[in-house]
Amino acid sequence: MSAPLLSSRGVVAGYVPGLPIVHGVSAHVAAGEVVTIIGPNGAGKSTFLKALVGLVPTTDGTVLLRDRDVAGLPTSEIVAAGLGFVPQTGNVFTTLTIHENLTVGGHTVSRAALARGVERAYAMFPALAAKRNERARVLSGGQRQMLAIARALMTDPAVLLLDEPTAGLSPKVVGEVFADLRQLATSGVAVLMVEQNARAALRLSDRGYVLAEGRNRFEGQAADLLADRAVAEAFIGVRHGGAEGH
Amino acid sequence: MPELSFLLAQVPQAVADGVLTGAIVALGAIGVSFGLQILRFANFAHSELLTWGAYLALVVVAFAGPGTPIGPLSFGWQLIAAMLLAALLTGGLAFAMDLVIFRRLRAKNANPLSMVFAGFGAALVMRNVVVLLWGPGTYFYTNELQIAVEVLPGVRMLPDQIFILGFTFAVVVLLHLYLRYSRTGMAMRAMAESPALALACGVKVENVVRWTWFLSGALAAMAGVFLGLSPQLHPEMGFNLLLSLFAAAILGGAGSLVGAVVGGLLVGLAENLPILVISPGYKAAMPFLLLMLVLFVRPQGLFGERS
Amino acid sequence: MIGIVSYLVFFASIVLILGIIALGLNLQWGYTGLFNAGIVGFYAVGAYAHAILTAAPRPELIGNFGLPWIVGVAGAMAATALAAWAVGWATIRLRGDYLAISTFGIAVSIQLVTLNWEALTGGSQGLSAIPRPLFGWFQTPFGFNLWFFGLLVAITATVYWGLERILRAPWGRVLKAIREDETAAEALGKSPRAFRLQAFVLGSTLMGLAGALYVSFIGFVSPFDFMPILTFQIWAMVIVGGSGNNRGALLGALVVWAIWSASGVAITKLVPPAHAAQGGAVQVILIGLLLLLALLLRPRGLIGEESVVSRHANDPDPLGKS
Numbered sequence: 001m002s003a004p005l006l007s008s009r010g011v012v013a014g015y016v017p018g019l020p021i022v023h024g025v026s027a028h029v030a031a032g033e034v035v036t037i038i039g040p041n042g043a044g045k046s047t048f049l050k051a052l053v054g055l056v057p058t059t060d061g062t063v064l065l066r067d068r069d070v071a072g073l074p075t076s077e078i079v080a081a082g083l084g085f086v087p088q089t090g091n092v093f094t095t096l097t098i099h100e101n102l103t104v105g106g107h108t109v110s111r112a113a114l115a116r117g118v119e120r121a122y123a124m125f126p127a128l129a130a131k132r133n134e135r136a137r138v139l140s141g142g143q144r145q146m147l148a149i150a151r152a153l154m155t156d157p158a159v160l161l162l163d164e165p166t167a168g169l170s171p172k173v174v175g176e177v178f179a180d181l182r183q184l185a186t187s188g189v190a191v192l193m194v195e196q197n198a199r200a201a202l203r204l205s206d207r208g209y210v211l212a213e214g215r216n217r218f219e220g221q222a223a224d225l226l227a228d229r230a231v232a233e234a235f236i237g238v239r240h241g242g243a244e245g246h
Numbered sequence: 247m248p249e250l251s252f253l254l255a256q257v258p259q260a261v262a263d264g265v266l267t268g269a270i271v272a273l274g275a276i277g278v279s280f281g282l283q284i285l286r287f288a289n290f291a292h293s294e295l296l297t298w299g300a301y302l303a304l305v306v307v308a309f310a311g312p313g314t315p316i317g318p319l320s321f322g323w324q325l326i327a328a329m330l331l332a333a334l335l336t337g338g339l340a341f342a343m344d345l346v347i348f349r350r351l352r353a354k355n356a357n358p359l360s361m362v363f364a365g366f367g368a369a370l371v372m373r374n375v376v377v378l379l380w381g382p383g384t385y386f387y388t389n390e391l392q393i394a395v396e397v398l399p400g401v402r403m404l405p406d407q408i409f410i411l412g413f414t415f416a417v418v419v420l421l422h423l424y425l426r427y428s429r430t431g432m433a434m435r436a437m438a439e440s441p442a443l444a445l446a447c448g449v450k451v452e453n454v455v456r457w458t459w460f461l462s463g464a465l466a467a468m469a470g471v472f473l474g475l476s477p478q479l480h481p482e483m484g485f486n487l488l489l490s491l492f493a494a495a496i497l498g499g500a501g502s503l504v505g506a507v508v509g510g511l512l513v514g515l516a517e518n519l520p521i522l523v524i525s526p527g528y529k530a531a532m533p534f535l536l537l538m539l540v541l542f543v544r545p546q547g548l549f550g551e552r553s
Numbered sequence: 554m555i556g557i558v559s560y561l562v563f564f565a566s567i568v569l570i571l572g573i574i575a576l577g578l579n580l581q582w583g584y585t586g587l588f589n590a591g592i593v594g595f596y597a598v599g600a601y602a603h604a605i606l607t608a609a610p611r612p613e614l615i616g617n618f619g620l621p622w623i624v625g626v627a628g629a630m631a632a633t634a635l636a637a638w639a640v641g642w643a644t645i646r647l648r649g650d651y652l653a654i655s656t657f658g659i660a661v662s663i664q665l666v667t668l669n670w671e672a673l674t675g676g677s678q679g680l681s682a683i684p685r686p687l688f689g690w691f692q693t694p695f696g697f698n699l700w701f702f703g704l705l706v707a708i709t710a711t712v713y714w715g716l717e718r719i720l721r722a723p724w725g726r727v728l729k730a731i732r733e734d735e736t737a738a739e740a741l742g743k744s745p746r747a748f749r750l751q752a753f754v755l756g757s758t759l760m761g762l763a764g765a766l767y768v769s770f771i772g773f774v775s776p777f778d779f780m781p782i783l784t785f786q787i788w789a790m791v792i793v794g795g796s797g798n799n800r801g802a803l804l805g806a807l808v809v810w811a812i813w814s815a816s817g818v819a820i821t822k823l824v825p826p827a828h829a830a831q832g833g834a835v836q837v838i839l840i841g842l843l844l845l846l847a848l849l850l851r852p853r854g855l856i857g858e859e860s861v862v863s864r865h866a867n868d869p870d871p872l873g874k875s
Contacts, residue, residue, distance in 0.1 A: 090440055100435070103432050105448075107429060107433055107447060152447075282650070287650055288650035288653055347849070359586065359653070363792075363848060364845060366788070367841045370782075370837055377834035378835060489657065496651070527665060530661060531662040531665050537655065537658060538655065538658070541644055
């Protein structure tokens with residue numbers, strides 16, 4: 001196993017000063033790995049991801065991205081340093097064309113890199129290439145997810161963070177998205193995602209973390225977590241899909 | 247019915263006047279529209295940027311003179327240069343306004359209505375600084391007299407007005423191309439749809455905001471100079487247009503360039519057509535009535551996206 | 554001596570009238586978060602409605618019904634409520650700043666009506682000889698002013714007491730709940746829009762009441778009593794006093810009006826008459842800067858809100874749950 005591309009240690013984060021939601025979470029992900037974070041509603045999973053990318057203020061802890069501490073930097077710098085983020089909802093610009101979405105995704109890179117990135121994205125998702133000059137609002141849910149992933153890849157990130165990438169998708173499309181993520185990892189990207197679809201996500205993943213009440217609860221090989229009765233009963237339970245409620 | 251035919255004969259001229267007013271309103275309303283959608287608040291100080299642009303150009307003209315009139319126009323190239331310089335300066339003023347007031351409020355995560363309020367206060371200060379510096383009276387850029395030319399049967403326009411229409415059209419086309427094809431233009435449109443997602447994409451949101459302020463200020467200055475050409479400058483020139491600017495921006499759909507232009511033209515027509523039948527004293531209330539109508543019927547505007 | 558006392562009574566009366574407007578704005582802004590940028594319009598509706606209802610008949614004018622004072626006051630409040638309802642009904646469901654724009658628009662439009670509809674409003678001449686309540690009972694204007702001041706104290710106290718009561722009653726608590734967490738309030742079956750509209754109309758009605766009191770104090774009305782700057786002065790009162798606090802609104806009325814009057818006197822003394830406009834501009838710039846500074850440095854005002862509202866209540870999180 002190679003050294004982690006992203007590793008966080010004791011991250012404390014929250015929207016309101018003095019009221020942290022994440023109370024010191026540590027996690028890491030290496031090149032070629034798919035790692036999933038699961039946990040009950042309100043465990044702080046999503047907030048943790050947003051803290052990694054600087055969308056939620058961190059008040060303590062370190063976030064090492066390729067050995068550089070990026071905790072507390074503005075999101076634009078963290079993205080430029082090699083972290084891609086796919087938000088859960090509202091993750092494409094519906095009034096922009098597919099091509100424009102990709103261009104905005106590559107806002108920080110050079111013109112040449114942008115052109116290469118667009119080519120790569122269309123090669124990876126031919127469905128997007130066919131609709132490149134149409135507004136993203138015409139896309140189906142699964143295609144929007146593809147676009148959101150493609151856009152996050154425009155900066156050629158070392159690590160890709162995804163917040164519930166399969167929420168609201170049909171089982172068939174869930175499989176496609178997971179296959180795409182596995183393929184990405186094979187190409188050398190470190191993939192870290194939060195999933196509510198715990199069982200399916202862990203089957204695809206190499207490792208997993210279980211968060212509860214803003215803290216690390218369990219971690220281990222995905223297969224071990226799936227096999228662990230305590231974890232399965234408390235955090236995986238019977239198969240269920242769909243978006244996490246408010 | 248002679249009265250009706252007399253009325254109808256006046257319609258083409260009223261339409262022409264409406265289009266001219268509309269062009270100036272549109273130029274000013276683009277900034278308001280950006281403000282509503284990209285900066286996310288109704289900026290009551292925007293109208294003062296028009297006034298400041300007009301007066302800053304006046305300062306340049308005072309130094310350089312209005313120049314020898316170009317052809318039938320009332321002014322020379324000096325006024326055009328003055329306008330471009332005023333656009334830069336007013337862009338800078340808008341930028342400074344953001345730096346001193348609005349950026350601080352954003353950093354504090356202030357309620358958007360605090361921004362509205364701050365704009366309200368800034369407008370008052372800016373308008374009265376104009377009175378302080380230039381006095382409450384009126385000014386003209388030039389003293390040249392102009393003769394209206396008949397552009398269509400029954401429609402007469404001053405050469406300056408034709409220039410204003412042409413220049414505005416060119417600016418709008420350029421701006422459209424800029425928003426459509428440049429990377430910053432795309433980022434601005436992305437911000438207009440979702441600032442949060444733009445941020446998550448790694449867009450330097452603060453830079454886009456500052457650039458938006460600058461552009462809004464520059465466009466406002468051009469609108470202000472045109473307002474001053476037709477025909478005079480006074481401290482309330484921008485303020486008197488504020489309601490028209492808001493009406494045009496909301497009517498067209500906040501954040502939409504085409505919307506702001508169409509909205510501006512409709513506001514111009516709404517100000518100029520009804521006064522054929524009602525007292526001209528109510529002219530200034532027409533944008534408000536149009537605005538209320540839009541808010542009742544289609545609050546997202548003609549070209550706006552329902553959020 | 555009597556001169557100073559007489560001036561102080563007059564000054565205090567104006568403060569109370571402005572204080573009633575500030576209480577109205579405080580209900581809209583401080584307690585409900587509604588931005589009214591057309592205060593002067595609602596104030597003018599009340600003033601003109603009262604004048605039209607109570608002034609002695611004149612053949613060239615539509616109104617001037619010569620009705621009793623109390624009918625004028627009630628009519629003024631009803632007319633203002635109607636105007637506020639029309640604007641609020643269309644805009645309160647929309648973005649917060651659209652209400653600001655619409656109210657600003659109604660103020661501009663009302664000013665145009667007062668200037669142009671001469672048959673109703675007397676145009677730029679205004680309406681005069683508006684009966685002042687019980688004026689005939691007093692030998693001197695000072696006597697009347699003293700009585701009217703007493704009346705204003707009683708009315709302001711009633712308004713203050715009434716507002717405090719309804720804000721502590723279930724209605725006020727729902728208003729607060731809506732402001733803190735709209736979704737939760739909605740889930741409890743309370744329509745935020747209806748409650749906001751009620752608060753907006755009630756606040757504007759108080760502004761109309763103040764307009765009626767103003768004309769029946771001064772005895773005439775003209776469009777020049779309703780300059781847009783008044784809207785700003787009232788805002789200054791509420792912000793300086795601390796929005797969401799009724800005592801603050803009244804204190805703000807006193808402080809801001811004192812500063813305004815004193816600076817006006819100072820400028821008249823210091824600035825030659827030829828530059829009166831510039832002098833006036835300085836006065837406005839000062840109050841504008843005061844407000845901006847209050848907003849940037851002391852957002853809670855002089856007294857501050859009575860209880861802290863959760864600050865993240867309006868933190869939108871469009872990228873999904875936290």
